[in-house]
Amino acid sequence: MTVLSDIRLPASRAETVADALLQPILAGAWRPHDRLPSEHALAETHGVSRAVVREAIARLKSDGYVETRQGKGAFVAAAPGGNAFRLDMAADDDHLLELRMLIEADCAALAAERHTERDLHNLRAAQAAMRDAVAAGGLGLAEDIRFHDVLAEAAHNPALRRFAAFVGRHAREAMQLARLSQLREQNRLAEIEAEHGAIIAAVASRDPAAARTAVQNHIASGLRRHGL
């Protein structure tokens, strides 16, 4: 299942062309408002059909790297890449994990200020669910993800919550969650639960600084658990 998704599929021709077009934009060789070669010319130089070129340009367009105007051509956007933020390219693991720690700390600090009774209830329920999952012999991975999402929800900022989920997913991938199976033997799942409890306590006491610290401690411990 997950193994299959790790296999690097051979990039389609459209992706190949898209990357080839993206490179000079990122490198600055093609500057904003510069005109790209015509679809016909690109098809010829890359040895593909126009349909493939159009698909490649469609991808760059949706990411905000290029803009097209009928009859005029395709142009490098004024603010290249302004539509979408990606972490898959040139994202150092250390920096990614630090970004996650910052975001989650922000979530916790806001949650400490704004949480409702319902938020607290959800946090405790999420922690209980993880405890049950571990007791049942599982790793509680889904429940851990759920806990962090509930924490982000308590910050009452949907944009922040969405980004926390986005960064969290990438961070977990970077940490190679397969190694989580080691955790059980080392009996460290209790540690995680204690740290989650500390976060809940800080949030419940409406102490932003303490909540921030509790999250930093939790994620730093997580990195240590994974030997990072």
Next chain:
Amino acid sequence: MTVLSDIRLPASRAETVADALLQPILAGAWRPHDRLPSEHALAETHGVSRAVVREAIARLKSDGYVETRQGKGAFVAAAPGGNAFRLDMAADDDHLLELRMLIEADCAALAAERHTERDLHNLRAAQAAMRDAVAAGGLGLAEDIRFHDVLAEAAHNPALRRFAAFVGRHAREAMQLARLSQLREQNRLAEIEAEHGAIIAAVASRDPAAARTAVQNHIASGLRRHGL
């Protein structure tokens, strides 16, 4: 120039189809690993050609919402939207601006801990450039953007810096920068410079908490200046 980019272009058919396909995915009506209708069927139901459907699916693919496999079909991705983070959809302005404040505060706090002499020099140079631009009768908009980017650079986390620039651009759009022209009359550009100076001082004294506060004060003042 900038006015033109404000005009809402009529969405292309490919975009229309892409949005139509995205909706049930975001709403959860189509769950991960569900199979989408075939390109032929989608073309028929939406009254477009297969090429348009392919362009729409290409966009969803690059954002990580769907995955396709030759001979099998197109499927909702295991983690929909995992490739790209977007702010243009369903992003409340208030939440967006708060997100920006959090990120920039994180940048300042890290900068306070990690900045080099060169970073400090760059910060002061950026502030001086803005002062010069204002003295020359301009608004110093580009210089302001540059100042905030230099601050993010001083945090020494490229992923964080890229995201700060991403959020900053969207936040500035949300603030309707056209209104910046009012600033000059109100002689509030001096305020901005003073606030930038406070940030530099906090960073230079290696005080993360003070740097965080200075940024929060700066951005909150900016919102006030824009009547938000």
Next chain:
DNA sequence: GGGCTAAACCTGCCTGACAAGCTAGACAAA
């Protein structure tokens, strides 16, 4: 020179076709 027109580009979109991967059912063999 100034204004108009037509030709030559460009992107947006369509049609029809073939190649390659995959699936299910028919069908023959044990």
Next chain:
DNA sequence: TTTGTCTAGCTTGTCAGGCAGGTTTAGCCC
């Protein structure tokens, strides 16, 4: 009946050619 093979029919990936509509440009006429 069970097993193995094969084929027909689906899917996506790619190609070629064409038309419609917008834009530029060069040439022509006044």
